Amino acid sequence: MRTSIATVCISGTLEDKMLACAKAGFDGIEIFEQDLIVSPKSPEEVRALADRLGLSLDLFQPFRDFEGVDEQTLEANLRRAEHKFALMQRLGIDTILLCSNVGTATIDDDEVFAEQIRRLAQLAERYSVRIAYEALAWGKYVNTYWHSWRIVQMVDRPNVGLCLDSFHILSRGDDPVRIAEIPGEKIFFVQLADAPVMSMDVLSWSRHYRVFPGEGGFDLENFMVHLVRSGYDGIVSLEIFNDVFRQSNVVHTALDGLRSLTWLQDRARARLAQEQDNLNLVALPTAQPALGFDYAEVRTEDPEQIATLLWQLGFTFQGQHRRKPVQLWTAGDARIIINTQRSNGVIAEISGFGIQVPDDVLAADRAQALLAPAVPRTRAGDEQELRGFRAPDATEVFFSSPQGTGAWHNEFGTGAQQPETGLVQGIDHINLAQPWQAFDESVLFYTSTLNLQAIAGTEVPSPMGLVRSQVLRTSDGRVRLALNIVPKGLEAVIERNHEYPEHIAVKTQDIIALARRAVSAGMEFLQVPENYYEDLASRYSLSDQELSVLRELNLLYDRDEHGVFLHFYTATVGNIFFEVIERRDGYDGYGAPNAPVRLAAQFERNRLAGH
Template sequence: MRTSIATVCLSGTLTQKLHACAEAGFDGVEIFEPDLVAAPESPEEIAALAGRLGLSLDLYQPFRDAEGVSVEAFDAVLRRARAKFRLMARLGIDTMLVCSNVATATVDDDEHSAAQLRRLGEEAAPYGVRLAFEALAWGRYVDDYRRAWRIAELAGHPGVGVCLDSFHILSRGHDPSAIEAIPGEKIFFLQLADAPALTMDVLSWSRHHRLFPGEGAFDLARFVGHVLAAGYGGPLSLEVFNDTFRQTDVLRTAQQAKRSLRWLEDQVARSGGAVSLPGGPERLPDVDPPRGFDFVEVKAEDAGEVDTLLRQLGFTFRGRHRSKPVRLWAHGPARVVCNENLAREWPPTLAAVGFEVADPKAATQRAGELKAPPVFRRTYAGEQPLPAFRAPDGTEVFLAGEPEWVAEFESDGAEVPPEDPVLTGIDHVNLAQPWQAFDEAVLFYGSVLGLRSAGSQDVAAPTGLVRSQVIRSADGAVRLALNVAPPAYDDPRGFPQHVAFASSDVMLAARAARARGLRWLPIPGNYYDDLAARFDLPASLVEEMRELGVLYDRDENGDFLHFYTETAGSVFFEVTQRRGGYDGYGAPNAAVRLAAQHQRDQRLSRR
């Protein structure tokens, strides 16, 4: 399907936005009026640039406070409209977005508003301009798309139709199924935006918190399905007001936006029904979500401190890579690669995550269609090629079937693994995200890997709130926690991130680690006093947890025990045990962990 994007979605000047949209692969753009007003180029120059770039100019927006006004005030509306119609002729744009009145409306009457839209349609016709009437969610009288269509229908003019905007409809909880009652030819334009589930006034929600499809909580596939079922044949266009996107690199944001539409097109295509039409939405290659973690990679100039932590947790050294300065550690199915290749002046950093996928070829093709940036790593003869892509935060994501690459590690010096490993795999991986890449990362892991968003929350840390979002597979085999550091966090090593290993017996794992010399993250005694008050646990168990630094949580399905190591560089490890149907991450303990890490960092900085 054709794709379009409003210039308001992007940072930069109007010409920079047009170049970025073309490079990202969009077919057209909506011209946001303030962008044109601030541009030094003439409308003819903007139109010529768009033509050279292969972009159509699909919509001019917004035209405000046009209907529901008094007869006397309508004269001023007509004067403004005629000037904009002449401007649109210079740009070569044939559709104008007319918003429902939010400020100057004084007449709450559908016939009155329809008559004014009819007159505007008559004025627009000589210029070849159509009017797409949109119900703003905060419109003074018209705030429902069904009423906007009723008014457009009453206008009875071929140049008056409606614009449907997913935010204005879904944010108000309106049922989109009635869209199918609107004739497709009268749906002049479609604007799409996702959004997080927030409880706030709808205007602030709209102006600051819209997201690209796949990054929020709206069911946009169902919404678009209704629009296409009505017979709409225009572009899928994005109109996203977001404080972050207006500050980030214009090309990167345009590419993120295009990826979101490609993902949405796939979701709509999979919904079937009336949308399976020639020229309609196309599916991406079928892939199942990853079936587990293959490995994690820690990169550092000197990873000796990480080696020590892994050995203390019970990992055994499995060999050095035959052609690279890389070491493999394993405990049962949990594998950690320590990479010192091209890592000069790197502190220990969680640099890559490998996922086990059923069909690496299909998964790679899907990632390519979503324009995930590929990662090149030199592979020599006899080595398993592992396709890889770079996530928005810079983490390298590898896709593998069977872990044949393990055979590339020479066995000289390899240790014998335990016969009865207490660690059973990787439970989850926690990745720190730059503030400007957070929403892009949610979309990346959801669209490229087929993971889904779970709960999000803010966790209190000594330096501010940490924003956290879980992305996971349905069966829980793969869980990623994406965290954004507070703005005041300024440690040059970066915000800590970690790997959580699953265990069949976390108390046994903690005692064994302590016997090997592990120094775990110290947990304050106040925590265990509070734990004894909150849960009916045996006093002896609480005392043992206090001694071993083990933390505890419980929900209606089961309970959770876990402990943390100290941090090496920006990396630390966690050992977890889920009992019963517990499906969380020990969230009540996160603030305790963050405070303990902060206190340790302060002690070290004073040395």
């Protein structure tokens, strides 16, 4: 499939945008008129740059407010159009986007619309220009794709066809099924945009909240299936209006866009099965089910602080790596790596994690096809090969397989034996902080490369601002990631901000025994305010003894229709802390009502410490 992207999607100058799109791997771009107007480059220079970069210039857009007007306005519109057609010749672009009239139309008559567009088409023929007519969702008289198709049929000119935009169709709740009835050769251009499901006016929704495919709530797979069934074989482009994207790193955003198109092609191809596909949608290597966490890695220049926390929680030191300054600690099925490589000035941070999959080679091939940058890893000949990739938030993700030759943990020296009373069972979830610019990109990355499902997000108040949280998980809960967006203003750059705390949550079947063990080992828990327990007593029928134990051990409590959730937090070291959880009787959440308590307690602790 030939891919394109509108320059309005991303930040920077026109030259910056073209360089980023070429680097990401797009086939072409749409030139948004405003980007050209403010550029110091002449149309000829833009065309020459595109040639050097190997980018086609696919569409000039937008041409607004043309049809449904009086004769005097029409004559002015035709003069305006002729200037644009001449400009397009200089750029080497042969297709213009004509949006349905929003502001100047005064005549609600399809015959008038068709006749006026026919006159525009006759003018366009002199410049070898094609017109792609698009129904804007808020168009004054034409606002559905089927209405625009009727008008194109009435115009009946070979150089007039449709532009189909998924946002304008799906935001209105229109069914895209009839796209398959439109002859593919009369669809001149296709633009894709996803969006979160929101209740607001469609114009504001469109102008500020569009996202790339797979990052919102629209069924774009279904849209693509009907597009393929039309016989369309042209360009599929992205047109995203998003305030965050237009403030973000231009290369990151371009890569995110192309990744979304690659992901969408694979999903649509799977739905189509053996049907004819003139778009030649790509198929990705088979998605591998995530079987569980292999390990979590903490990077620190001072391993003793993290080692002490792990020992207090009941982890056992299994030894130092035979070649590297790396320690392995285990408890039950949980493995924690403490890495002091490249850690000067790093107090403590989550640097990566491992995922167990049936076939690590296929998993790595899929990640590579989704444009995930590989993480180089040096190894000796007798050490296991681990294939890793860097996520948009800079976390390093490595795949391992039960079929892999050897086991990486055998590369560590033998430490003390696992205690018989080991209470930690394994890693339940990992919570990662996300820069506000990279949140949507990270959600798509982790769902597409790790085959995780996105659960409805939540928002949690904190003294630092509103924290948006998104859980990604396998259906069986073996792998769970919680992504927390860093409140805007706490970070300065697109790269991951480790000033915002992250954590590793381990699970147990006896949190009270584990907490008592940790206390006896000298662990300092995050202090929970008394007001919390008074509120707890009002909400739940807990005995005095139960409340006393919760207070004593700084345990937090939640309950739903399935069961009970108990958890506690360690003190924060650097930008990491640990959580211990116990799920009882089918409870499957994360204690969301307690998140504001945790955030406020951490803020107060940092304030008193002078941080």
